[in-house]
Amino acid sequence: MNGTEEPCVVTPAYRTDLPTTTDVMFSYLNKNGSGDAGDANAMGKDVQLLAGETYLPPRAKVALFEAAAQMPGLQAVDHVTDAAGQPGVGVTWPGHGVTLVFDAKTYTYLGTTQRAVVGYGIVDHVGQLPR
Template identity: 55%
Template sequence: MDELDLIRERAETVGFAPAEHLAPARERLLAAARGERRHRPRRWFWIAGASIGLAAAITAVVALGPADQVGVGPGVAHADPVKVLTAAASTALKEPAKPPRPDQFLYVKTEYAIPPHREVWFSVDGTRDGLIGTTKIGGCRDGKAPMYGTNDPRAEGKLEDCRPSPAYRTDLPTTADAMLAYLNKKVGDRDGKATYIGKDVYGLASEQALQPASYAALFEAAAKVPGLTALDHVTDGAGRPGVGITFPNPPGSLSTAKPMVMVFDATTYQFLGTTDSAVTVKTYVDQVGQRP
């Protein structure tokens, strides 16, 4: 392995930090190198130390220098929200298109920076009883669904009118413009439209199953939402590093209100979650309550 290979290897495992931190870190690194040279006179020991020093230097440069200055890494420093979401759409379009069976369940595990975590089992076709944690969700059969979790023993299991809510969505648009129109219609004309669109984008990406073309359209539509910003170096709720897309808070929000930040892998642009949550498992299972 030569120096360039070592740089690439370190770049894949170490995140980038703001450029203003580079100068102090460089001074610390040089000071440490000078001290190492003074206290290690034997040549064989200096050679061993040089290898360690090279790795440290690479780590310092990769960790502290912006990608466009260092010349390594995926180049997400100064990330642009449109480019990130467009790349996320391209990644989503490459996902396998094999549909689940109607009798299966979509299982999603979402981890949070502060537990408890969340597990859901949603009926693929919406006709079978599912679970959110330990709470039952009534499946809609013949226009009727049983009521669960009502805190009223008299209402528990009582049938109510319903329409099926399938976890596997084949009814969603497959183009960016059509998807944006769908999202706009869903949130209506309320103030802070971008905020609510962001929540719907997150909900569809996290706990629904879409066809690859619809996933791609979802992220392309999100790229058309005004007011988005990108954050170069964030982590999701499980601590996985990535690049963040911030959806603005509604007008009149408190100054302390935190906006929603969706997180994408900085290399593959795969959707990971938010800065507070992380979708760590998303797959199909054959029975409610089953884990992969």
């Protein structure tokens, strides 16, 4: 490392340690997020990270999205597309500059207006590729 790079930290993709109720998830995002407590932009980025880069059990995913709906400044956006052109509905908030995109019927996370989820897989160890 040249002093400007951060070391890679392996974290589990399947998160069983997250809250499964809306109020507790909101508190978790508020207290454990990447920014100061109450920073809606930081909380939104954490929602994006959890929705797009982890696999959550159904109850935790519901709690995450319901907690996101309680965030100050949250706005729903109709007729958006992710970076791959997949149509959906979006969620955005002030200062974020990116819209999270969900399938309009299933609410599956599709990505953002800048990045698309085109597939994913879960592996047992670093370096293994999904089948």
